[in-house]
Amino acid sequence: MGEYLKALSSYERSLEIRKIALPSNHPDLATSYNNIAMMYDKMGEYSKALSSYERSLEIGRIALPSNHPNLATSYSNIGIVYDNMGEYSKALSSYERSLEIRKKALPPNHPDLATSYNNIGRVYSRMGEYSKALSSYERSLEIWNIALPPNHPDLATSYNNIGTVYDNMGQYSKALSSYERSLEIWKIALPPNHPKLTASYNNIGTVYSHMGEYSKALSSYERSLEIDKIVLPPNHPNLATSYNNIAMVYDDMGEYSKALSLYERSLKIWKIALPPNHPNLATSYNNIAMVYDNMGEYSKALSSYERSLEIDKIVLPPNHPDLATSYDKIGMVYDNMGEYSKALSSHERSLEIRKIALPQNHRDLAISYKNIASVYSHMGEYSKALSSF
Structure with a gap:
């Protein structure tokens, strides 16, 4: 975090100088705003990142031709921020605008086109539209296969992303195959203890975990942790991820x-390494809560879920x-505690959010209705339970 603040300070000082020395719409000012935005994005301060990226884009639109590749980069960067904020429709719009420009400005198999398809695939994946995600990721891979050497790291990234979609679709053998292909490339292209290898072992571990092959999952995760311990400082966030x-x-x-014990070790590292309201801390408290929930320690689970x-x-x-997921989990704890009115309130709040945020046929909406029905059933209000199913 400290390094980002130092970089941010330097970029802001550079901007001050450029504002004095250059015309108000000079391209170098756009570069400065872009650099500042990147730091805010890495720090998780997305609204500030968005503001700086948009200022960069404003200057670029004045200073550059309408289909200049730098404008495509600006739209792409804005898309990344919206993506991080969970505003997927806005992210998709920005990524598609970036792709439109790149299609006009670049050769048909330019790697930046692959990047655009990759970004679009990622948004569709996060929206749960896996067939669209897979189509975009595969188009990205096609371009990279033409444009890049056979063991280029970007190919590994592409196979990795395709693996993630298959994993989410429950097609674990295909997911495993894609992840292993990704790992093969990274082993050739990168040093033996490169962080990308840890990510790959993590993903393979996740698939094995989903398949219920826990010993293989542990083996992959522990290999990832071994590498992290060699290459990273003791309180690096990636170690927290491994734990x-x-x-x-x-x-x-x-x-x-x-x-x-391991979740608490992970939380301890993230508290040192990250800002106090970083999303990873929320994930950590959520995971600790799930364990307490599984142990039947509902008051401790509730406290962690609420944090x-x-x-x-x-x-x-x-x-x-x-x-919505958080409200759902809190609702389930209240349900287990017999506090049905509080459970119902939490599940209904979850449903409200999902109706706004998700496609109308998304499976999470069905989960919300099922949870509401379950509470009504526990309350003995069976007609309301039936109408919710």
Whole structure:
């Protein structure tokens, strides 16, 4: 975090000088605003990042031809921020505008086109529109296969993304195949302890975990942790991620004390390494809450879920799907505690958000209706339960 602040200070000083020395719409000012935005984005301060990226775009639109590649980059950067904020329709619009410009400005198999298709695929994936995501990712891979050497890292990224979609679709053998192809390329293209390898082992571990092959999942996650311990400082956020992943496997195996210990180790690192309201802290509190929930310690679970929600309400837009998930989990704890009115209120808030944020046939809407019906059933209001199903 400290390095980002130093970089931000330097970029802001550079902007001050350029404002004095250059005309108000000089392209170098656009570059300065872009650099400042990148730092805010990395710090998770998305509204500030968006403001700076938009100022950069304003200057670029005045100073450059309408289909200049730099404008495509600006739209792409704005899309990334909206993507991080969970405003997927806005992200998609920006990414598609970027793609339109690149199609006009660049050769048909230019790598930047692959980047655009990749970004669009990522948004569709996050929206749960996996067939559209897969189509975009595969178009991206086609271009990269033509434009890049056979073991270029971007190909590994493409296989990795395709693996993630297959994983979300429950097609685990295809997911595993894509992730392993990604790992093969990264092993050739990168040094043996490169962070990308840890990400790859993490993803393979996740698939094995979903398949219920917990020993293989642990092996992959532990390999990832080994690399992280070699290349990273002791309180680096990636170590927290590794501990978190291993904890999830123990949680799935019902070894709750081991899971809780590792989740708490992960949280301790993230508290040191990250700003106090960083989304990863919300994830950490959420995971700790799930363990307490599984152990039947509902008051502790509720406390951790509520802390997670507090952070998410600060960093996310008011109708982000993750908020709906948090309200759902809090509702389930209240349901288990027999506090049905509070449970119903939380599930209904979850449903409100999902109606706004998600496509009308998204599976999470069905989960919300099911949870509401379950509470009504526990309250003995069976007609209301039936109407909710």
